[in-house]
Amino acid sequence: GIQVEQSPPDLILQEGANSTLRCNFSDSVNNLQWFHQNPWGQLINLFYIPSGTKQNGRLSATTVATERYSLLYISSSQTTDSGVYFCAVERDVQAGTALIFGKGTTLSVSS
Amino acid sequence: EAGVAQSPRYKIIEKRQSVAFWCNPISGHATLYWYQQILGQGPKLLIQFQNNGVVDDSQLPKDRFSAERLKGVDSTLKIQPAKLEDSAVYLCASAHRISYNEQFFGPGTRLTVL
Numbered sequence: 001g002i003q004v005e006q007s008p009p010d011l012i013l014q015e016g017a018n019s020t021l022r023c024n025f026s027d028s029v030n031n032l033q034w035f036h037q038n039p040w041g042q043l044i045n046l047f048y049i050p051s052g053t054k055q056n057g058r059l060s061a062t063t064v065a066t067e068r069y070s071l072l073y074i075s076s077s078q079t080t081d082s083g084v085y086f087c088a089v090e091r092d093v094q095a096g097t098a099l100i101f102g103k104g105t106t107l108s109v110s111s
Numbered sequence: 112e113a114g115v116a117q118s119p120r121y122k123i124i125e126k127r128q129s130v131a132f133w134c135n136p137i138s139g140h141a142t143l144y145w146y147q148q149i150l151g152q153g154p155k156l157l158i159q160f161q162n163n164g165v166v167d168d169s170q171l172p173k174d175r176f177s178a179e180r181l182k183g184v185d186s187t188l189k190i191q192p193a194k195l196e197d198s199a200v201y202l203c204a205s206a207h208r209i210s211y212n213e214q215f216f217g218p219g220t221r222l223t224v225l
Contacts, residue, residue, distance in 0.1 A: 030211050041200055041219050043154075048213040086153055090210065097210045098144055098167060101153025 002027045006087050006102035013077050013109050021072040021105045023087030031090035032063050033099065034072050038083050046072070046085075077109045112137065115217035117203050123223045129191035132220045136184070136205030142166075144214065145178055145188050146202040154202050160186065161209050190222075198224045 003026040011019055023032070034046040047054050047061040049070065054061055058077075063070040074081055084106050088099035116135040124130050136143050141162050146154035157176065159167040163183040171178070175194070180186040190197055200219040206212050 031213075033213065035216075041148075041221065043202065043216040045213065045215060050211075088153070090214075097142070097206075098146075098156035098159050099154075099204075099214060101155070103153055 002029070002089065002091055002100050004087060004089055004100050004102040006105050008105060009103065011105060011107045013107065015077060015079060015109055015111045017077050018073070018075045019077060019107070021074070021085055023070040023072070023102055025068050025089050027068070028065070029089040029091065030097070032070050033088050034061055034070070035086045035088065036083050037086060037104070043086070074107075077107075079109050079111050082107055082109050115203055115205055115215055117217035117220055119220055120218060121221050123225065124193055126195055126224050127192040129189065130193055130222065132188045132201050134186045134188070134203030134217060136186075136203070137215055140205035140207050141183070142206040142209050143180055143186050144204040144206075145186070146204065148200040148202055148219070150199070157188070166209070193224045195224050198222055
């Protein structure tokens with residue numbers, strides 16, 4: 001089955017720093033989403049980005065589908081950015097369309 | 112627009128007991144998913160519905176887990192009997208259609224089996 005690998009597994013930053021999280025996937029996908037899981041366990045949708053670049057405030061994401069990777073950029077990080085960031089891909093419809101998640105990147109931002 | 116609703120938020124049971132979780136998807140969303148998230152891992156699919164039909168239940172432990180979506184709207188997931196390894200967060204997600212679209216997740220039910 002499709003493999004989703006995220007790096008780095010852990011990231012520790014000072015408030016105000018920038019960071020880049022990477023997601024590699026092993027096969028073509030219909031869809032790619034980035035989520036932030038807050039300390040209460042809620043998965044917050046950040047981006048729906050099967051290809052191209054999107055920006056939302058201090059966050060932006062780029063997916064290069066032909067090269068099978070996606071990047072999530074966090075600029076001027078804040079303590080509220082702490083949590084786990086998941087990349088998830090949607091498989092081909094014939095295999096069911098559930099999301100396949102990576103293991104996540106745990107981000108800790110200190111003041 | 113209301114999000115995906117789940118209840119209960121927390122549940123503690125003894126092993127071999129039964130438990131049920133409820134999910135109400137975003138209005139108009141035809142596709143509904145149940146995922147299991149074990150501590151330290153990403154969520155993994157248990158079962159996918161399209162309206163009231165099952166699309167994918169290949170990873171559902173059918174000897175103890177069951178799920179239904181009788182009227183094509185809300186859904187229940189049941190575990191009977193529960194095992195220690197079922198301790199996890201159970202997440203419900205919905206999407207407008209079956210493919211090429213964004214999935215939205217509920218707050219989850221945190222199950223502890225003692």
